[in-house]
Structure formats: C-alpha cells, structure tokens
Amino acid sequence: MEMSRKAANLIAASVSLKPDAVLGLATGDTPLGVYKCWIERHAGGEIDFSAATAFNLDEYRNIAPEAEQSYRRYMIDNLYSKIDMRPENRHIPDGLAADPATECERYEKLIAGCGGIDVQLLGIGHNGHIGFNEPGGEFVGNTHLVALSDSTIDANSRFFRRREDVPAEAYTMGIGTIMRARMIILVASGLGKAEIIHRALFGAVTPAVPASILQFHANVTIIGDAAALSMIDGI
Numbered sequence: 001m002e003m004s005r006k007a008a009n010l011i012a013a014s015v016s017l018k019p020d021a022v023l024g025l026a027t028g029d030t031p032l033g034v035y036k037c038w039i040e041r042h043a044g045g046e047i048d049f050s051a052a053t054a055f056n057l058d059e060y061r062n063i064a065p066e067a068e069q070s071y072r073r074y075m076i077d078n079l080y081s082k083i084d085m086r087p088e089n090r091h092i093p094d095g096l097a098a099d100p101a102t103e104c105e106r107y108e109k110l111i112a113g114c115g116g117i118d119v120q121l122l123g124i125g126h127n128g129h130i131g132f133n134e135p136g137g138e139f140v141g142n143t144h145l146v147a148l149s150d151s152t153i154d155a156n157s158r159f160f161r162r163r164e165d166v167p168a169e170a171y172t173m174g175i176g177t178i179m180r181a182r183m184i185i186l187v188a189s190g191l192g193k194a195e196i197i198h199r200a201l202f203g204a205v206t207p208a209v210p211a212s213i214l215q216f217h218a219n220v221t222i223i224g225d226a227a228a229l230s231m232i233d234g235i
C-alpha cells in the first residue's frame with residue numbers, strides 16, 4: 001500500500017543516514033504494512049537494522065511476553081524475526097514487572113540513556129489515543145500505567161477470545177515521551193479514522209483528544225490513505 005511504503009521509506013531513510021538510530025515503534029493493524037516493507041527491503045539488502053535500537057510505545061500489563069496477544073510477541077512475529085535488529089536493542093515495557101512505578105521509571109531512563117527517540121511511528125485510536133494515552137483531563141508526561149478505556153477494550157477485543165480476556169491496564173510511553181521524539185510519523189487508514197484525524201489535526205489541542213498535542217510538534221508527518229484523510233479539505 002502506498003501509505004505504508006511512504007512511511008516505511010521515511011523511517012528507512014533515517015536508518016540509512018544514522019545506522020544507530022533510535023526508533024519508536026507501534027503495534028496494531030496500521031503499522032503492519034510498514035513492517036512488511038521493511039522486511040522486503042531488508043531481504044533485498046537495502047536496510048540494515050543491526051545497529052538500530054527500538055522502543056515500543058506500549059504493552060499490556062499482566063500479560064506474559066510469549067502470550068499470543070502480547071505486543072512483544074506481535075513485534076517478534078511481524079518484524080523482529082525477519083530483520084537483523086539485535087535482541088538486546090529491542091525494548092518494550094515488561095508486562096509482568098512486579099512494580100509498575102519502577103518499570104515506568106526504568107523504561108523512561110532507558111530511552112533517555114539511548115539519547116532519546118529519533119523517529120517515532122504512531123497509529124491513532126478511534127478516540128484519539130496515541131500509544132495508550134487515552135482521552136482524559138490532562139496530558140501525562142512520562143511512561144505510565146493506564147486503565148484502558150471501554151472503547152479501546154472493545155477495539156482490542158478482536159485479538160482475544162472473549163472481551164473479558166482483554167487486560168484492563170497497559171504501560172504506555174507518555175505524551176512527553178512521544179513529544180520528545182525528534183521526528184514523528186503518524187499513519188492512519190480507513191474511513192473509521194477520518195473524523196478523529198480531522199479533530200486531532202484541526203480541532204482544539206486538548207487531553208480529550210490526546211493526538212491533538214501533535215499540532216505542537218515541530219516535525220510531524222501524517223500519512224494516511226484517501227479514506228482516513230477524506231475529511232481534510234484540499235486533499
């Protein structure tokens with residue numbers, strides 16, 4: 001798909017220019033095409049991830065890393081098993097960490113210790129969430145534990161046998177963690193995202209629409225298919 005190819009190329013360019021780039025990665029349906037492009041290009045010898053580092057945006061709490069629905073497993077199945085990024089350079093919050101506060105601090109320090117994120121890939125939830133920063137009364141800065149909203153649990157229940165099996169909590173990079181990335185690429189596809197894309201980009205900047213904060217980022221690129229961008233005039 002054209003959208004995925006564009007996003008994949010932009011990030012691949014960053015890795016070519018800076019082989020030890022620090023990438024922020026997302027899960028969900030939308031980035032799958034990006035990962036497919038990278039896998040193909042890697043197989044063709046065009047991209048080398050061997051010096052790159054990656055941090056995932058989020059992970060469910062109380063889910064084993066090898067569980068089918070864990071984001072760690074998603075990353076291995078959809079990307080890491082098919083490219084050459086070193087296992088010690090692939091980071092994701094530990095869903096089984098004993099103490100959430102310690103885990104959040106560890107993750108945040110690890111990102112800072114690697115020099116911060118060069119390029120952050122984002123999807124967007126139907127409610128405007130980025131990572132698992134759900135709509136709320138304030139923007140939360142750093143990596144933190146969140147209670148997932150009903151709409152997110154509904155949306156994600158497609159990956160679980162029963163809705164009750166969807167974890168109620170997740171770790172997520174905070175809005176500050178995301179905004180500190182030097183470059184942000186948000187991908188969106190389908191008519192179901194059209195309204196939220198419009199609100200996020202042209203509506204008020206408010207924690208009620210977490211993605212709206214991206215209006216204040218100096219280097220953000222939105223890449224969507226025609227349906228997702230259909231409510232934006234002039235496109």
Ligand code: F6R
Nearest residue numbers: 026027028029030123124125131
């Ligand atoms: C996933 C993530 C979420 C998704 C969002 C959209 O790591 O952080 O914010 O990007 O829920 O998901 P899809 O792409 O499945 O529509």
